[in-house]
Amino acid sequence: MNTPNFSEKFSCPEFLAMERTIIDDFVDCTRECCAEVEICVKALNKQGGPEYIHRMFRSMHSLKGNCQMVGLGPLNALLHRIEEVFSRARAHPEQYIPELGEFLLLATDEIEELLSELIANGEADEVKRKRLYDVCETLQKNTANGLSAGVFKDAIASLGGRVFDKSATLKNLKIELTLPEDLTLMRSLAAHLDKLSIFRKNRSEQTLELVNSLNEAMGFPADKKQLEAAAWMHDVGMSLIPQVIFNKEGNLSKEEQKILQEHVQLGSQLLLRFGGWDDAARMVLDHHEFFDGSGYPNGTVGNDIHPGARMLAIVDTFCSITTERSDRGYKKSLMQAISEINANIHVQFDPQMVTTFNDVVRNLMMKQ
Known part of the structure; x- marks a missing residue:
């Protein structure tokens, strides 16, 4: 031989x-x-x-x-x-x-x-x-x-x-009855969510990268591991929302909006069930609260909103607008995202965090 x-x-x-x-x-x-x-x-x-x-x-x-x-x-x-x-x-x-x-x-x-x-x-x-x-x-x-x-x-x-x-x-192949580490399972759940829509490709990965960069630039107001868990899980509740609502392109009715808003409660409850992720659960629950108190689910105002949630709110909006679509280019949508976020300081977003996020995105643009 x-x-x-x-x-x-x-x-x-x-x-x-x-x-x-x-x-x-x-x-x-x-x-x-x-x-x-x-x-x-x-x-x-x-x-x-x-x-x-x-x-x-x-x-x-x-x-x-x-x-x-x-x-x-x-x-x-x-x-x-x-x-x-x-x-x-x-x-x-x-x-x-x-x-x-x-x-x-x-x-x-x-x-x-x-x-x-x-x-x-x-x-x-x-x-x-x-x-x-x-x-x-x-x-x-x-x-x-x-x-x-x-x-x-x-x-x-x-x-x-x-x-x-x-x-x-x-x-x-045999499927073993095993329980992966919490963050590994959370990442897997986020990946499954991103597969439910062609417009969520790698969305969770992008969210985590940006929110980590913002957290670092802000001097780490949120615990890194708790923030990672919140980034993976903040939209996982969406996978439990009826697909006809999740993928609807037109305006939602009031009843449909109410059902969609339940995703923050579902995601936070899942984190509480994991155990040891109370801080992350609060971030998920708060990430659609507005700085002026007009958000959901509790109408929490300003600094009473968890800092991790305030950062997630900015990054989530940015990722939503910059998602690649056939009808718009990446650079144009990036500028639209920055314009919309800056236009909504004090109303939807923490103004200090928005200022820092502008620097984060500027560094991203320079790297690209």
């Missing part, structure tokens, strides 16, 4: 040296991204709209960015090539063809297999990785003038000709 040459395997020491919890978290995110690609392919094959093209690109781009962050250079380079192949469909959604979707499913399956092999053995098949890389490079050249079913069929055949069947593997 021949021993493989070093060149036939690749490894990522930086990634493998990370804490197991980080690796596990990365694997979960990878599976979510690949599952999202599968959902979008199925929808597009059933004449789904261009929003699924956008969702698929976001998932693949997130996966590529995650690989870069944890030091998975070989997989990051591979995903960059796959993203380049997909970019034409993103620029011209009307050119999408089922063969492209089948190729993407096969490609993401191979990436999952390479990742599993790397984690299990400390190294993975470089021949397989390089083969997929070369196929993507060829595809990019052959689709320069438009997408062709034949080109993708050839690519699929060169990779083995079929999409990996996850169903058999899933049947053999």
Whole structure:
């Protein structure tokens, strides 16, 4: 039996040296991204709209960015090539063809297999990785003038000709009755909420990042862990609201508004049930209170509103307005968000916190 040459395997020491919890978290995110690609392919094959093209690109781009962050250079380079192949469909959604979707499913399956092999053995098949890389490079050249079913069929055949069947593997997996750490479970609940609407993609992650930055800039008026729990859980109660209300685009009736407002109570009660998160529960309960006392559920005024809730209120409004939509660009909506927040100091928002938040967003703009 021949021993493989070093060149036939690749490894990522930086990634493998990370804490197991980080690796596990990365694997979960990878599976979510690949599952999202599968959902979008199925929808597009059933004449789904261009929003699924956008969702698929976001998932693949997130996966590529995650690989870069944890030091998975070989997989990051591979995903960059796959993203380049997909970019034409993103620029011209009307050119999408089922063969492209089948190729993407096969490609993401191979990436999952390479990742599993790397984690299990400390190294993975470089021949397989390089083969997929070369196929993507060829595809990019052959689709320069438009997408062709034949080109993708050839690519699929060169990779083995079929999409990996996850169903058999899933049947053999056992779901263990385990209880994850509180913050891990809260993050999972927030992620499930964000999947209920295409306009909530990564919303909870963005909320946490911004509210942490505001908290730091303010000198930490809220406990960091309690604030993290509140950021994950502040809208989780929305998942218990009837979907016809949650996803309604027009104005809500008074009765519908009353039902929607119940999400703050539901989220805070869930936190109290966790135990040890009373401060976070108060933040969730208060995050729709207005500085002038005209908010809900209790009409709390000014500094009587929990400082964590006052920060969440600002960030929640910002994230709501800057959510990507087909009818507006990111920079324009960012300025709209800042304008609306500044226009509502003393009424809806704490003026001192708004001033600091302006600095936080200014730093964000400079980084971008």
